[in-house]
Amino acid sequence: MRADARHNQERVLRAAQRLFHEFGPSVSLGRIADLAGVGVATLYRGFPTRHALIKQVALNNLDQLRGLAELAEHADGGVAFTRFVESVIEREVTVVLPILQPSLTGDRDVDTARAALTEALDRLLDPARAQGELRAELTADDLILLLTTVTRPLPAVPDDVTATLRPRHLRLLLDGLRAQPLLPCQ
Template structure:
C-alpha cells in the first residue's frame, strides 16, 4: 500500500496465523527453544510455507508469540470483569492468566534475550500494558469496596513479577498460586 500500512489479513490467513501462534506458544512453553519449526507447522495444521510466510525466522515467531500472549493477557482484564461475580474474582482469575503468560515466556526466554541483544525490543510497552490491565482490575475492586486503596497497581505488578521470577515453570505452579493467594488476601479490605 502506498502509505505503508499493512493490508488486513483474509479470514483464513488470520486463522492460520492464530493457530501458528497458539501452537508455538504451547510448544515453546513445553520444549523451550528445542521446539522445531516444522513441528509447530504440523501441529498447527498448516504447511511449512505458511509458517515461514508469516514468520520468516524463529526470532520473528518468538517475538510474535510473546506479543500475542501479552495482548491476550491484557485484553482478558475487561472480559473477566464482565464475566465474574465480583471484581476480586476477576483479579484472582487474571493473576492465574499472568502465571500462564509467564510460563509461556519462560520457555522462550533465551530467544527473547537473543532478540534484545541484536537490538530488537520485544518487551517494549509490555510493562505499561500489564500495569494498565492491573489498574483496570484494581480500580474495579476498589470501587466495589473489596480491596485496600493504599496499595497501588505498581506494587501488585512488582509482587507478580517477584512471584513469577521465583516460581516460573510448570513444576512450581502450586507454589506460585499459593503466593498469589497470599498477596491477594493481603489486598482485601478487613471487615
C-alpha cells in the same frame, strides 16, 4: 490476508505458544509446524524468521493478559484480582513472556506491549493492595512470574492430572498473596 492463511497463522501461533512454554524458544520450527498441522513452508510464509514468530507469540500473549486485566478491573479490589487470575487459569492463557524475554530485549513493540500490561496489572493490583487484601510488596512482574509457574505444563504429567492440580495450585497461590501471610516475604 486470505481467511485460510489467517487460520494457518493462528494455528502456528497457538502451537508455538504451547511449545515455547513447554520447551523454550529454541524448539524446532518443524515441530511447531507439525503441531499446527501445516508445512514448514506455510510457517515461514507467515513468520520468515524465528525471531518474528517469537515476537508475535509474545505480543499476542501480552495483549491477551492485558485484555483480561482490563476486563477484571471493573470489579472491586481483591475480587478484580481474583477474577483476573482465575480467568488466566480458566482460559489456559499460558504466560510465556519470561521464557521468551531474552530474545526480545530492546524490541520497541514488545517493550510497549509489556508497559501496557504492567500499567493494566498495576491498576488491578493497586486497589487490592490499598484495601489490605493483597500483600503490599506484590508487583506486576511478580504476578507474571507466579502465573508462569501455575500455567506451565508439568513435565511427564498427563493433561487430566494437570487439570485437576491447577485449581488447587491456584488456591494456594491466591492464599499466599493475601495481605495476612504466615511469613513475611524478604
